[in-house]
Amino acid sequence: MKGMFVEQNIGAYESGDVNKSFVDDDGREKRTGTWMTASAHIITAVIGSGVLSLAWANAQLGWIAGPAVLMAFSIITYFTSTMLADCYRSPDPVTGKRNYTYMEVVRSYLGGRKVQLCGLAQYGNLIGITIGYTITASISMVAVKRSNCFHKHGHHVKCQTSNNPFMIIFACIQIVLSQIPNFHKLSWLSILAAVMSFAYASIGVGLSIAKVVGGAHSRTALTGVTIGVDVTSSEKVWRTFQAIGDIAFAYAYSTVLIEIQDTLKSSPAENKAMKRASLVGVSTTTMFYMLCGCVGYAAFGNDAPGNFLTGFGFYEPFWLIDFANVCIAIHLIGAYQVFCQPIFQFVESQSAKRWPDNRFITGEYTINIPFCGEIYVSFFRLVWRTSYVVVTAVVAMIFPFFNDFLGLIGAASFWPLTVYFPIEMHIAQRKMKKFSSTWTWLKILSWACLIVSLVAAAGSVQGLIQSLKTYKPFQVQQ
Template structure:
């Protein structure tokens, strides 16, 4: 593993500093215990990364999800996912170093963590689960960002011509705009240089969540009498019996997606400075991130349901539950788009790094893959560009944009991504790693209840995936590729 890391450092997939010589005694203060330049991340920057990853497009569908589940099951499911996510994130934080959580050897990626504690086939299984979900999330964010951009034009159209006008606008040009922006930002070499983007994105997520919250509250205070029930949408009134079941499963998947950040947790932890110990700082950051997002989720989901009732739209800021004040709707949707610009990078960088690492190991002599070309940027100093990074990341962004154009379905896509990532990355691997790391005896009380939690979450993921697949199949049947898709 040590040799692999040295090669990783030299080839530089997540790092822009290449071919560094071993630090001299006088320079030790500028390097960490693994020979890499000192990490400077703090609880604040890690919390910003988490909030950027967690308070994403998932918050927009929570009013719809609560409407499917009702006043009893909706908040209960939110709380359950909040607790499970925080609990398993603390287990994963302790696994960053191996064998000990404080003095062990660092693991730079989720796959490294699984390799250090579990090994074998599970490493490939982790890689398949993590990177396929990162691809899915970036496609989902492309869809959502374009919907928010379109919503700005539609909001102005409704304000000018009236709410009865259809105001159909194509999403495709806005997906292209989003992709162009991502091509430029994707040249940021590594996760360590994303702090400014994550902090900006976190501020945007608070802004649009607060706007949605305020509009929902104003609608409730204004005397809106939306029909709500303890069990959500009513069979025979709002939906059929089968629709109720499938929508319930899909809503669970949406909520699971809303808490997904385990896919990038290890990469976030690898940005933290060594003191206080990374596992303690990461646990604090996870506590801040999960508790903050849970509060927002409760407020946005429950107040959104109170405002719209069982007819809550799939996306309560772009589904036009609100029309006025139109300028405030515009501000909220601009904030969503800016937030997703940053969130895309948070989820894409680990994937970029993985591919660049593997290619660097396979072709170590290739200048195209490994050589950095330095150049001066006015007012910003010296930067560098790598030709392989430029070409590969550009192609990746284009592919995700094309796939988003082919399948522009919002809620079902979120549910499927949530179901696919929740169990293996948020539950199964953290629990298995903890059992191995802590050497918990088989069939002991702790071992049994951890296994029960793991199996219960597997069942939840399967039913959520089933609901999302059913919803996607319905979308595909009714989808007309040349018809404008705005909802």
């Protein structure tokens, strides 16, 4: 029904039968997003659970390589995001036809099998992120309970708690929120999540500063953890690779950039507003990342935990630790929606195209709820989205790792989605000549980032293998 409605609107728009103040040039409902709402979406997507592992990542890389890698990924991410923003419309970035998804953008500029490869990389990455956020949200919820236990019984008590009940709670919340029809209705949730991300990142930085000022003399080094003292030579190599993957994950939002851009109103031009939003989003997150990574490393040194708020780098004040972890959980509730909405939209649009006459798939029903007004309910949306949330929760229960999982997701998504496709589409859009100076250095950048992704993936896989040796599914974790 929705697809039919859009087609009717397009026809009516072209014939002049629809009031053009209510619809855009493609016949869809008028977009109202601004660079500020887009910035909120980006910050929600970027400042995620990855920020909490940056002190650990800096400990593996040291004072020189750690900040340098953070800045390098920041610059590369912003640079390629501007290229991707110019591809939202084709062939002209201002007046061309809209592309609603990353796959449609790749289809317009590159075509062929690259469209399928993009879809595999994007949606595989989005699924991985939603699983990862289920894991990390439950870890934060567990940390609240353990923090209270440590405060009551002392730091020497194990305070074992299972993550599984909290994953179920998180999934129940997501089942409700997943009924939000599309990205355009998510602005309020993203703004709330962005505020939460600022809150817990600030608390982490504040506690780290307090620890340093309080006279904590943690052992640090220009090159990070020391071979023969902290780790063996092979562990140093694998941890370095994994740390690079963690940092790559911390900047990943290209998977949802086009979907975010599709929420923007057409004046000013969407690509200009998106570039501004990207600059604000990436600059803001880089500032927090530098603070969390560097100040956290100064506070904990080479013994920095993988997650300094849930790994109990801090025990007191316990109420502030509790508040920070609640903020993390609320942020991840919103971030989950930012990353799962493109998956929902893809499956629902493809199903509607394949079975346009199936009322279960295309039908929507109006329900009037007191104080909320009319809402539109689709039985297919209800069943499919609920099933997706349940499956991701079950997988998360079986696979509850943190740093290794973050690194693997970052490595798998960084090169194809953040670097390769934006560069290839930019080359196609500008019709660059092969072996010209610009073409050559863009290709060098792409190949260099591929090597980074491969070594990061290797480090993460090795970490997962080590974790699997001692892990038993569905058992209480310490």
